[in-house]
Amino acid sequence: MPRSLDILNAHPRLSLDKKAVARVIATLDAHAGKFLGGCPAGELSLAFMTDAKLAALHGDFLDDPTTTDVITFEGRPEFGVAGEICVSADTAAAYARMHGRDFGEELTLYIVHGWLHLAGYDDLQPPKKRKMRAAEARAMKLLHASAAVPRFSLRP
Numbered sequence: 001m002p003r004s005l006d007i008l009n010a011h012p013r014l015s016l017d018k019k020a021v022a023r024v025i026a027t028l029d030a031h032a033g034k035f036l037g038g039c040p041a042g043e044l045s046l047a048f049m050t051d052a053k054l055a056a057l058h059g060d061f062l063d064d065p066t067t068t069d070v071i072t073f074e075g076r077p078e079f080g081v082a083g084e085i086c087v088s089a090d091t092a093a094a095y096a097r098m099h100g101r102d103f104g105e106e107l108t109l110y111i112v113h114g115w116l117h118l119a120g121y122d123d124l125q126p127p128k129k130r131k132m133r134a135a136e137a138r139a140m141k142l143l144h145a146s147a148a149v150p151r152f153s154l155r156p
Contacts, residue, residue: 002026003082004043011048013155014089020150021046024108027148028115028139035135039118042075042082046111051090067091070110072117085114093154104152105140112139 005025007018025044032038049057051067059065061073069091075081087110096106116135123129143149 003029003041006043006045008045008047010053011050011089011154014048015153015155016048017150020148021111023146023148024111024143024150025115027143027146028112031142032119034138034142035116036120039115040075040077040082042077042080044075044082044118045084046114047084047086048089048107049086051088054086054088054091057086069095070114070117072114074118083118085111085118087111087114089152089154103154104150107152108143108149109136109140112136112143115139 003025005022007016007021009016009018025039025046028035029038054071055065055067057071058068062071067088067090069088071086073084073086075083087107089107092107092110093103095101096103113132113136116132116139117123121128121132121135123132140149
């Protein structure tokens, strides 16, 4: 049974296809066994934000008001809540521009990163970070093979 997914576009200049974004999560969920069992069952929220909005969350919840790319909040699976993934479209756009990457690919990577955090991956220590990066690469390869990398656009 597909999970309940709440997608919030809180970025005034971001265009996205919610069905395509839901396909990212559904594809990852379908291959959860390849990623420590995957994100826990239950409702998942995904919020696309500006740098300013995500920095405010970062300050409020992690006592660090700086800009970041992804913040993941663990849910309460026993109550049917898997968690929430908040991503910055601004940071994805800036990083993609600076490194010659596709914006949609970068923003999808942020979704993957949050989903992997909920699956139990960590990136705070070098050995764990290497495992997280390897899982990200596998997930992105899987999404490309499934034609499940959405297109996003950010209006000027």
